[in-house]
Structure formats: C-alpha cells, structure tokens
Amino acid sequence: MDHRYAALYPSRPAEIELIRDMARGALTAKQKKQLTKELNQPEIDNKDAFIMRPAADWLTPGATCSSPDKLFGDFWYRGELCILFADTNVGKSILAVQIGNALAGGEAIEQLGAELPPEPVLYFDFELSAAQFESRYTSNSNGRYAFNSNFYRVVLNPDAVGAGRFKNYAEYMTNALENIIITSKARTIILDNITCMEAAPRLPRVP
Structure with missing residues (x-):
C-alpha cells in the first residue's frame, strides 16, 4: 500500500504525523483537526501567526502536552x-x-x-x-x-x-x-x- 497519500491513521503516533507534515507537505484541514485532538491541544486558527492565552492557562492540564x-x-x-x-x-x-x-x-x-x-x-x-x-x-x-x-x-x-x-x-x-x-x-x-x-x-x- 502506498502511504504517501493515505489519510491520517488513528494508530499512527502523533509525532509521526508532524514528520509527515514537514516531509510531504501540509495536512488537510480534517487531518490537522484530528492531529490536534491526538495531541490533546486546543484547536488554533491557522490564519493567526501567534497563540495568545493567559499565562495561567498554560499550566492547565490539556493546555499543552503536559508531563x-x-x-x-x-x-x-x-x-x-x-x-x-x-x-x-x-x-x-x-x-x-x-x-x-x-x-x-x-x-x-x-x-x-x-x-x-x-x-x-x-x-x-x-x-x-x-x-x-x-x-x-x-x-x-x-x-x-x-x-x-x-x-x-x-x-x-x-x-x-x-x-x-x-x-x-x-x-x-x-x-x-x-x-x-x-x-x-x-x-x-x-x-x-x-x-x-x-x-x-x-x-x-x-x-
């Protein structure tokens, strides 16, 4: 099977998707949404150059890939x-x-x-x-x-x-x-x- 153009695999580690993103080109909107979910990160509008949150929010479980x-x-x-x-x-x-x-x-x-x-x-x-x-x-x-x-x-x-x-x-x-x-x-x-x-x-x- 040729995986170069395959959809996002639920069983594939999220970090591998990041490598695929860099090596193969941008993921589709659907794939990015699923990758964000796998990484336990809140969705970010890709039109924005910056991510701004109150500092306290960065300490909340789930705000980042904690621990x-x-x-x-x-x-x-x-x-x-x-x-x-x-x-x-x-x-x-x-x-x-x-x-x-x-x-x-x-x-x-x-x-x-x-x-x-x-x-x-x-x-x-x-x-x-x-x-x-x-x-x-x-x-x-x-x-x-x-x-x-x-x-x-x-x-x-x-x-x-x-x-x-x-x-x-x-x-x-x-x-x-x-x-x-x-x-x-x-x-x-x-x-x-x-x-x-x-x-x-x-x-x-x-x-």
Whole structure:
C-alpha cells in the first residue's frame, strides 16, 4: 500500500504525523483537526501567526502536552527529536543501543531512565556491518548479549529496487521509514547515524 497519500491513521503516533507534515507537505484541514485532538491541544486558527492565552492557562492540564514521558532523563522526552553528538569513538552508538534496549524492555537506566511500559523500538544501524555488531555484543566469557525481543535493529537492504519509483533517494528513504514505522507501530526511533541518509549509499553485498 502506498502511504504517501493515505489519510491520517488513528494508530499512527502523533509525532509521526508532524514528520509527515514537514516531509510531504501540509495536512488537510480534517487531518490537522484530528492531529490536534491526538495531541490533546486546543484547536488554533491557522490564519493567526501567534497563540495568545493567559499565562495561567498554560499550566492547565490539556493546555499543552503536559508531563511527557522521560525516555532518557531530562535529555530526551516523548515526542521530541533528540540529537546525540560527540567526537568519534567515544561510545555514542553503544549508548544509543543501551537506551533503545532499555525502553524496549521497560527498564529504567539508573538515574537517567524511567520506568515505562515495554514497547517496540527501532534502531536503524547505518554504521556497523552484521559481523561488527555481533562482535561488539558477544564475548568469550558471557556469550551473546540477550537483547529484549522488542528491540529491533534495522539495516539497509542492498537488494532493494523500489528507489526508482521516487524523485530522489531522500523521498524514497522518507517513504520507507514511514512504512516500517507504521508496520511496527513503534513510537521510539533511533537513527545511527542520520547523515548516512543524505545520499544513496554504496553498500557491499552481504552474504
């Protein structure tokens, strides 16, 4: 099914609709109304450049998305785009995998995590090969690391042929991301790393 022109899906996370809005163009009036309802926000006239309310109203439950879930302490909340950056080889990917696996199992990371219900988490790995990933999470003393079953590692398919149906590689990747998010019903997505999506990669064939 081609989701590029599909109606708003009730089961799709509201934050994904915001991404669709930016990537695909403006939503219809009906879709915006439903998105506003999903976000628990009062309807705003899109003709107005500003939103004005008494300050006290902003503290009223439902005036904003109050008390969002903490995904990683005060660094990452539900519905937010979080960018993790640092020098190379300091452990960004290891931390990202640790966060994703903890959220998948509903396990709190000490001092920074939160006890949330287990949920599917997609970890898009554009950095390591399958052999490198296995080597990183396997040891002679402890064997293979036991990842939570809700934690999914996602990689590019070198044999995929669907890119030709789109104007460019970026549009193809946006559509592919949208489809896998809808299919998995995941609300937490980790891209490692996002710069790898700028242009069509030249990938070696993996046996």
